[in-house]
Amino acid sequence: MSLGSWLELIASGLITGGIYALVGLGLNLQYGLMRILNIAHGEFLMVGAFLTWMAQESLGISPLLMLPVSFALLMGVGMLVHRLTFRRLARTSPNLDIFEARGLMVAFGLMFLVQNFAQAVWGGDLRGYDFMTDPVHLGGAQFAANKLLLLALSLAISAALIGVLRQTLLGKGVRALMQSPTGAQLVGIDTERLHPLMFGVGLGLSGVAGCLLSMAYTISPAMGEPYTVTALIVITLGGFGSMGGALAGGLALGVIEALGMHFTNPSLKPLLSYAVFIGVLLWKPNGLFNKR
Amino acid sequence: MSTLPATRWERLVYRVRYFLLDREHLGRDILVLFALAGWALALPHYGSEFVVSMALTCLMYIALSTSWALFCGTTRYLSLATAAFFGIGAYTGALFLEDWGWLAVIVAGAGVAALVALVMGSLVLHLRGTYFAVLTFGMTELIRHAVSYWEKQVTGTVGRVLVVVPERDTVYLTMLALAVAAVAVSIVVRRTRFGLGLMGIGADEQRAQTLGVNTRVAKTGGFALTAAFAGAVGAAMSVRWTYIDPATVFNPFIGFQTVLIALIGGAATLWGPLIAAIVFSLLAESLRLQAPQLYLMTLGLLLILSVLFLPGGLASLRWDTLRQWRDDVTDWWRERRDPKKRSKKKAAAT
Numbered sequence: 288m289s290l291g292s293w294l295e296l297i298a299s300g301l302i303t304g305g306i307y308a309l310v311g312l313g314l315n316l317q318y319g320l321m322r323i324l325n326i327a328h329g330e331f332l333m334v335g336a337f338l339t340w341m342a343q344e345s346l347g348i349s350p351l352l353m354l355p356v357s358f359a360l361l362m363g364v365g366m367l368v369h370r371l372t373f374r375r376l377a378r379t380s381p382n383l384d385i386f387e388a389r390g391l392m393v394a395f396g397l398m399f400l401v402q403n404f405a406q407a408v409w410g411g412d413l414r415g416y417d418f419m420t421d422p423v424h425l426g427g428a429q430f431a432a433n434k435l436l437l438l439a440l441s442l443a444i445s446a447a448l449i450g451v452l453r454q455t456l457l458g459k460g461v462r463a464l465m466q467s468p469t470g471a472q473l474v475g476i477d478t479e480r481l482h483p484l485m486f487g488v489g490l491g492l493s494g495v496a497g498c499l500l501s502m503a504y505t506i507s508p509a510m511g512e513p514y515t516v517t518a519l520i521v522i523t524l525g526g527f528g529s530m531g532g533a534l535a536g537g538l539a540l541g542v543i544e545a546l547g548m549h550f551t552n553p554s555l556k557p558l559l560s561y562a563v564f565i566g567v568l569l570w571k572p573n574g575l576f577n578k579r
Numbered sequence: 580m581s582t583l584p585a586t587r588w589e590r591l592v593y594r595v596r597y598f599l600l601d602r603e604h605l606g607r608d609i610l611v612l613f614a615l616a617g618w619a620l621a622l623p624h625y626g627s628e629f630v631v632s633m634a635l636t637c638l639m640y641i642a643l644s645t646s647w648a649l650f651c652g653t654t655r656y657l658s659l660a661t662a663a664f665f666g667i668g669a670y671t672g673a674l675f676l677e678d679w680g681w682l683a684v685i686v687a688g689a690g691v692a693a694l695v696a697l698v699m700g701s702l703v704l705h706l707r708g709t710y711f712a713v714l715t716f717g718m719t720e721l722i723r724h725a726v727s728y729w730e731k732q733v734t735g736t737v738g739r740v741l742v743v744v745p746e747r748d749t750v751y752l753t754m755l756a757l758a759v760a761a762v763a764v765s766i767v768v769r770r771t772r773f774g775l776g777l778m779g780i781g782a783d784e785q786r787a788q789t790l791g792v793n794t795r796v797a798k799t800g801g802f803a804l805t806a807a808f809a810g811a812v813g814a815a816m817s818v819r820w821t822y823i824d825p826a827t828v829f830n831p832f833i834g835f836q837t838v839l840i841a842l843i844g845g846a847a848t849l850w851g852p853l854i855a856a857i858v859f860s861l862l863a864e865s866l867r868l869q870a871p872q873l874y875l876m877t878l879g880l881l882l883i884l885s886v887l888f889l890p891g892g893l894a895s896l897r898w899d900t901l902r903q904w905r906d907d908v909t910d911w912w913r914e915r916r917d918p919k920k921r922s923k924k925k926a927a928a929t
Contacts, residue, residue: 324709372883384707387709388657388708388709393882395835395882396881399835399876400876403873403879404876406872407872519713554732557720558724561721562721564717568713568717569714
């Protein structure tokens with residue numbers, strides 16, 4: 288294999304990996320902070336993708352402009368969902384274990400609701416549009432411009448999120464809540480405001496991922512579920528609640544999948560990712576990058 | 580308790596008497612089961628083809644969700660692997676259908692599924708809560724993809740056509756027998772040492788262990804029992820479809836719907852899953868053809884509402900629950916209209 292094709296292979300892995308990282312970061316924010324394992328996460332990615340497609344097809348709005356719009360819209364949806372369901376759940380559940388189990392069930396309900404709503408509204412067909420499809424040559428390898436843009440944007444957004452969590456006061460509060468919920472409340476961090484906000488940010492991230500995805504790939508109402516599973520794999524790889532771990536885990540999974548598919552055959556891909564997932568969960572339930 | 584009986588025979592008599600008389604509601608449960616089974620037995624003689632096929636779906640979900648609740652409801656280990664066991668049963672049945680007798684096929688389906696559950700259980704049953712749920716789901720998908728890979732690459736097929744299929748009434752009676760068996764086993768297990776051990780694990784696993792329950796054996800056994808029922812149901816149901824492929828028999832939806840029915844009905848109760856299974860089969864058959872999305876959306880919404888407002892499930896619904904809801908709503912409304920009044924009342928209360 289020449290250097291160029293190696294580069295293409297690794298880069299294609301990183302491109303899907305970037306999307307995985309975004310979805311994983313969103314889910315990790317929800318699970319790490321609030322113990323909500325949002326099985327419906329991928330469905331909101333699908334909603335983001337369809338919103339972008341609709342804006343592009345019927346109104347002619349550029350997908351790049353839809354990036355912040357879909358983030359804001361889904362963040363609003365997330366805060367509403369949190370207020371309607373998880374806030375009550377957190378108040379009425381006797382302990383964290385029960386809250387987790389009930390939260391999982393509510394998320395299941397959401398998954399059914401959103402997925403079938405999308406199917407009823409947009410139909411079950413594959414959709415797509417053309418955006419920046421010109422090829423770009425880089426060091427003997429050839430890429431579609433939209434995929435490179437996708438990688439750059441997903442990396443930039445992930446880095447921005449991690450930066451916000453590391454540098455700002457808000458991020459400090461979030462990290463404190465992840466480390467010790469009781470301790471954080473004792474020093475005056477307002478859970479009532481941070482929880483809905485972070486749940487919203489998590490959904491917003493999946494909306495952004497969907498928006499990016501629709502630029503380069505075809506979309507359908509059933510596309511969400513595989514991404515939910517991938518997000519689960521990513522946060523198991525990176526460790527529940529670890530942001531840097533989720534980014535590294537997402538990129539690693541993308542590259543593993545690309546290499547595995549190239550050297551064996553494409554129908555092994557789901558088998559491969561589930562095997563990685565189960566292997567990691569059984570071998571290191573706290574994540575590969577976790578020192579505990 | 581009086582002095583313990585001495586001889587073995589006396590002990591046995593004492594045990595049987597204790598079992599029959601001293602436990603709550605045993606007579607009621609058995610009578611209800613008999614009445615329902617008798618009615619279902621008579622159904623194929625006067626019902627139309629449509630009614631019988633609906634009853635078949637209904638019985639399938641009764642068997643699946645009751646057996647699911649038997650282990651997962653009592654121990655609160657949320658298994659999403661029902662679809663895996665169902666599919667394994669269906670495939671085992673399809674492999675042996677031409678050579679073996681009908682009964683042997685069903686038993687084989689149950690056996691292989693239970694065997695897989697033993698292996699799976701020994702790997703994952705030490706993990707609790709969300710980890711367990713996610714892992715069982717992951718394993719289901721792994722099995723599904725492995726089987727479809729095997730079909731595609733090794734045997735070069737997509738699915739299997741079942742040529743020799745038994746008559747409709749045979750399938751119906753088998754499914755009825757499985758449903759009755761699932762409820763009967765639940766009735767019995769709830770009153771045995773094994774069942775009480777499972778319930779103890781659900782309440783507090785460490786305490787149960789300290790009090791002498793062999794939690795590992797109890798959990799693995801319970802998991803295998805659930806799997807055996809799902810496998811048998813899969814083997815019996817696949818002949819109704821006459822064509823099976825991994826996407827239909829390992830459909831995660833079978834597992835999700837089982838869990839949904841059991842939870843909405845009340846996973847910790849005996850009759851909850853049965854009531855919910857009947858309601859949902861009726862809802863499914865009447866809505867699925869006209870508006871499949873609407874049916875699934877209703878399912879999702881009902882699940883959310885039941886988790887939020889009725890965590891014990893439909894079977895835990897009492898007049899007091901309704902009264903409590905009414906009070907909540909009036910309180911909320913009063914607070915909305917006049918916040919001061921409410922705070923005064925609250926202050927007076929404290």
